[in-house]
Amino acid sequence: MYGFLIAIGILLLLSIVWMVYRIQTLVTVVKGSDKKIASGSNKVNAFLFVAFMVVFGALMTWYSIKEFDNYQLPIGSEHGVITDRLFWITMAVTGVVFIITHILLFWFPYKYQYDEKRKAAFFPHNNRLEVIWTVVPAVVLALLVISGWKAWSDITGPAPENAHVVEIMGYQFAWEVRYPGMDNVLGEYDYRLINATNVSGVDFSDKNSFDDFNTPIVVIPKGEPVIFKIRARDVLHSVFAPHMRLKMDAVPGMPTRFWFTATKTTEEMRAELNDPEFEYEIACTEVCGRGHFSMRKVITVVEPAEYKKWLAEQKPYIVNNPSLVADLPTELKELAEISISENK
Amino acid sequence: MATAQSALHSATAHDDHEHHDNFITKYIFSTDHKMIGKQFLVTGIFWALIGGFLSVLFRLQLGFPEMDMSFLKPILGGWIDDTGALNPEFYLALVTMHGTIMVFFVLTAGLSGTFSNFLIPLQIGARDMASGFMNMLSYWFFFISGVIMFISLFLETGPAAGGWVVYPPLSALEQAIPGSGMGMTLWLIAMTFFIASSLLGGINYITTVINLRTKGMSFSKLPLTIWSFFLTAVIGLLSFPVLFAAALLLVFDRSFGTSFYLSDIYIGGEALSNTGGSAVLYQHLFWFLGHPEVYIVLLPALGITSEVIATNSRKPIFGYKAMIISMLGITILSFVVWAHHMFVSGLNPFLGSIFMFLTLIIAIPSAVKVFNYLTTLWRGNLIFTPAMLFSIGLVSFFISGGLTGIFLGNSAIDIQLHDTYFVVAHFHLVMGSASFFGLMAGVYHWFPKMFGRMMDAKLGYIHFWLTFIGVYLVFFPMHYIGIAGFPRRYYTWTNFEFSSMYTDLNMFISIAAILTFVAQFIFLFNFFYSMYRGRKASLNPWRSNTLEWTTPLHPGHGNWPGEIPSVYRWPYDYSKPGAKEDFIMQTVPLSATPESNLPHEQELVKLEKEIISEEEEVLIANESRES
Structure with a gap:
């Protein structure tokens, strides 16, 4: 019944619009404004451009200021300060260009709207102008690129020797986090070793893997470099830690990495934002299937001393599940068992 | 009444001229460039409606995540579950098909196909395309491609769902997402036909422009529209085969057990035997087309704008030579910037630096074009036809979207912004909306030449203002969401604390998007109504200089x-x-x-x-x- 009423309503509305349209057309014909080069609508359109500019400019300014704290995420890493500065410098430069060009673009239509008595200026070219607006953008862009390039080289350069290693492996639809243990060296892995008890495919015939362990959250120390070793098990994923200004694809068959230094512990950030619930998060930013939108992982940043303590408390894979080393050759198995007893 | 009668009269008179044509050779298997252009246009409009409708569906999900969508069951069937929620996999299929349709079917075929076909012979003074038959094949390959893509929408496992870039392994493995089964197969077949269509068209455009110009029509006297169509065809001819190569290797990986893109994969409880492939290889091949594709979409729109702005400013286009040189620059540079889509793909950072420099160079010719448009308006005598309004709108989008490209082209800034809504805002403005406005400007401007009648100007104004304001209301807020780090292709953002805000803004965007979509029906009415009942056009309604008006x-x-x-x-x-x-x-x-x-x-x-x-x-x- 409602559907029927709605349909009738729409029909009525359409027929009214139709009538208005026909009347309007006839009025135009009677007035003969369709014969004119520029009818009264020309003035209206010219005015609307200016009106649009004013209204939209005001809305943009108001919203940009009002929402600043919402869209500007707090920064949790050293390089994030640099990339954000670049971002805002670029915003300032492009913002000026945006405003000037749009003032011209919307004001010219108003100023130079059609007038029968006037003739447009015949101004086909001017080499000096062309040179100016080729060279000026080139110089400005060069400055932006060079500063961007310096930041990029620093960020993507080799990680410091002492960086704490954390492996993050993406799979449908979660992240698996593996730590190298006390030796700070991850054990080898092979995707063919993956099964229900060994989701990362760790190769336990590599001694470095004996002290490897996994955790439900990523814990890292503040002020010390950390390197994420990133890989994927099935399809592409991408590690995105928005507060750390960190993003790197996880590619099956091609390990990637990203190193950074956190600047504020989770506690400090909570105090600063006055938000006791705050957590650093990792999300996936490469479409990976049904659960793409739900690959959440928490990063907890702690003081270095606390980190050391936490690290010592963790139990390696093989301690939690000795069956992982059950099939190893005798010699290795003995080593593994020593390691298990040490770590218990 | 008088107009109707004269319309009838002119139609019969027209038929008398064309007595050697029957319905099939005239309207279906036509080899006449004008008819083929119109075929591309109408097909493009059809696809734009489909593509737009898909975006309405996923905007409903994003704006109103809690909404009961049961009322969509009649069209979406099983993709809406019993609680009235949209299936997340189908959500991905929606964004994938929206992208594919809009980029390829609407803005490549609908824009280039329509106006290159319609305008090249008319504006250079040729009887027809160099090969009318190839031209006809070009349309029909496109048509077949469309039919296959359309069928894939109705598969039980859904159409392709790995994003319009269809990165493997997601697009290669059916286990990863159901859309990568039959849906993806049909996507690949459809794209193969589409590439063939583009190549047939492109060869024709290039040959025609080079060989069939009328006496006196030197390259330095070509309208900028023709320059843009010509360069677009060159870009397409050089880049589409690479997409074909990428697709072919993907077909092999999917169906014949090769490992071009696949390596070390454990999925669905088993380790696959593929090893040694590189998923990043696909990205290189894809973006080798994908980036030039942006200019394939944009250059014709800029060409049309140049023509429309000059005509309606009653003023020569400022810097004709500079415009050509910038288009040439864009053409060449478009082939050496592709990896800026891959800064965080695991690409060697050194390569990233190179591509950052090259990418920001391409901003210079773009800037020159904008300044030239502005100077053309300066001290003009501006007549606001609907085409002129859309052209000014295009310049606005080109500036807004182009400037955000300077952020994204800077690899250090791109780390944070990559694959967020900032990117979505950027390309929808600079490539999507700008090209769409170019298409609209072209339709309003050349409608009198296509159908001998005028479109209603007032409806055109309403259409323009609703669309122009609508587009800004949809895409401008996305910058804020993007700066806040909201990732693309997310079904919902509530799983994360950092993105659990802006539900109001997303709702606002969705409403604006739906209204903008509805506003397009004003155009549709105007287009089809004017085709039959519009005021009869004069021979040169815009008092323009180019040959088609003779x-x-x-x-x-x-x-x-x-x-x-x-x-x-x-x-x-x-x-x-x-x-x-x-x-x-x-x-x-x-x-x-x-x-x-x-x-x-x-x-x-x-x-x-x-x-x-x-x-x-x-x-x-x-x-x-x-x-």
């Missing part, structure tokens, strides 16, 4: 009855000092306008006289043969 109201096969007119001047002699009218058509010899000639043109008059005398000889020879 043809009869309904140009038949061959475009011009009798000889093709010769060209004596560039296409932008608007408001020339000394001239009586504020425009001088390209067919008016310099010798006929001594009052307005510039000093260097006065010297050309002599040369011109030779051409005219040659022509007269031809005419006399023809007449004596006939008698």
Whole structure:
């Protein structure tokens, strides 16, 4: 019944619009404004451009200021300060260009709207102008690129020797986090070793893997470099830690990495934002299937001393599940068992 | 009533001329470039509606995540579950198909296909394309491609769902997402036909522009529209085969067990045997087309805008040569910037630096174009036809979206912004909306030439303002969401604390998007109604200079009855000092306008006289043969 009423309503509305349209057309014909080069609508359109500019400019300014704290995420890493500065410098430069060009673009239509008595200026070219607006953008862009390039080289350069290693492996639809243990060296892995008890495919015939362990959250120390070793098990994923200004694809068959230094512990950030619930998060930013939108992982940043303590408390894979080393050759198995007893 | 009768009259008169055509050869398997152009246009409009409708569906999900969508069951069936929620996999299919359809079917075929076909012969003074048959094949390959893509929408496992870039392994493995089964197979077949169509069209456009220009139509006298179509075709010809290669290797990986893109994969409880492939290889191949594709979509729109802005400013386009040089620059540079889509793909950071430099260089010709448009408006005598409004709108989008490209092209800043809504905002403005506005400007401007009738200007104004404001309301807020780090292709953002805000803004965007979509029906009505009932057009309604306006109201096969007119001047002699009218058509010899000639043109008059005398000889020879 409602559907029927709605349909009738729409029909009525359409027929009214139709009538208005026909009347309007006839009025135009009677007035003969369709014969004119520029009818009264020309003035209206010219005015609307200016009106649009004013209204939209005001809305943009108001919203940009009002929402600043919402869209500007707090920064949790050293390089994030640099990339954000670049971002805002670029915003300032492009913002000026945006405003000037749009003032011209919307004001010219108003100023130079059609007038029968006037003739447009015949101004086909001017080499000096062309040179100016080729060279000026080139110089400005060069400055932006060079500063961007310096930041990029620093960020993507080799990680410091002492960086704490954390492996993050993406799979449908979660992240698996593996730590190298006390030796700070991850054990080898092979995707063919993956099964229900060994989701990362760790190769336990590599001694470095004996002290490897996994955790439900990523814990890292503040002020010390950390390197994420990133890989994927099935399809592409991408590690995105928005507060750390960190993003790197996880590619099956091609390990990637990203190193950074956190600047504020989770506690400090909570105090600063006055938000006791705050957590650093990792999300996936490469479409990976049904659960793409739900690959959440928490990063907890702690003081270095606390980190050391936490690290010592963790139990390696093989301690939690000795069956992982059950099939190893005798010699290795003995080593593994020593390691298990040490770590218990 | 009078208009209706005269319409009827002209239609029959028209048929008398075309008596050798039956319905099938005239409207379906036509080899006439004008009809093929219209076929591309109508098909493009059909696809734009589908693509737009898909975006309405996923905007409903994003704006109103809690909404009960059961009312969509009649069309979406099982994709809406019992609680009225949209299936997340189908959500991905929606964004994938929206992207594919809009980029390829609407803005490549609908824009390039329509206007390259329709305008190249008319504006360069040719009877038809170099190969009418190939041209017809080009349309029908596109049609088949569309049919296959359309069928894939109705598969039980859904259409392709790995994003419009269809990165493997997601697109290669059915286990990863159901859309990568039959849906992806059909996507690949459809794209193969599409590539064939683009190549057939492109070869034709290039050949026609090079070989079939009328007497006097040197490259330095070509309208900028033709320059843009020509360069677009060159880009397409060089880049589409690479997409074909990428697709072919993907077909092999999917169906024949090769490992071009696949390596070390454990999925669905088993380790696959593929090893040694590189998923990043696909990205290189894809973006080698994918980035030039942006310019394939954009250049024709810029060409159309140049023409429309010059005509309606009653002023020569400022910096004709600079415009051509920037388009050439864009054409060349478009092939060496592709990896800026891959800064965080695991690409060697050094390569990233190289591509950052190259990418920001391409901003320079783009900036030059914008400044030239602005200077063309300056001290003009502006007539706001709907086409003019859409062209000004295009310039606005081109600026807004282009400037955000400077952020994204900077690899250090891109780390944070990559694959967020900032990117979505950027390309929808600079490539999507700008090109769409170019398409609209073209339709409003050349409608009188296509159908011999005028579209209603007032409806055009309403359409423009609703769309222009709508587009900004949809895409401008996305910048804020993007800066806040909201990732693309998310079904919902509530799983994360950092993105659990802006539900109001997303709702606002969705409402704006739906209203903007609805506003397009004003255009649809105007388009189809005017086709049959619109006011009859005069021969040169915009008082424009280019050759197409010298043809009869309904140009038949061959475009011009009798000889093709010769060209004596560039296409932008608007408001020339000394001239009586504020425009001088390209067919008016310099010798006929001594009052307005510039000093260097006065010297050309002599040369011109030779051409005219040659022509007269031809005419006399023809007449004596006939008698």
